[in-house]
Amino acid sequence: MDKETTLPPALKMRLASMDxxxxxxxxxxxxxxxxxxLLYQDEKSEKWFIGFLTGVVGYYSLRGLPMHFFVELDEKPKKVHFIKYNSLEVEKWEFCDSTPTTTKWNYLPVIELAEKPSFL
Structure with a gap:
């Protein structure tokens, strides 16, 4: 058994836009x-980032490749509990506080982290 287990960093993928x-x-x-x-502030730069973690299962000889897709934000968004998305006619999204019952929008939660994880 290892005395100390460290997590290797996730593969970071900066995307071109929030869209x-x-x-x-x-x-x-x-x-x-x-x-x-995941919403977090980098302590060194004081910049805000939002993104999500996913992985590629069975990546070569590894059990999987963790990936972090993210964008840098100009500032911390307001109403940041959820993001709602709709692409019925044109693509639209916005931050929001709640998830009212409707079939026009899809929602995903935004979780604000107390600090940037060490593996990012």
Whole structure:
């Protein structure tokens, strides 16, 4: 048994825009039940980031490759409990506080972390 177990860092994938992150998350959520957005502030730079963790199962000789898809934000968003998404006519998304009963929108939770995890 190892005296100390350390987690290798996840493969970081900075996406071009928040639109790309939202689209990827909502369409990945159908495969990854329980997908959550993670919101955190980097202590050194004081910049805010939002993203999600996923993985590639059975990556070569490994049990899986952890991946972190993220974007840097200009500031901490307000109304940040959920993100709602709709692409019926045009693609739309926004931060919101609640998930009212409606079939027009899909929702994913946003979890604010107390600090940036060491593996990111």
């Amino acid at each position: 790309d992150l939202i689209r990827m998350a909502f369409f990945s959520a159908t495969r990854n039940v329980g997908l959550n957005f």
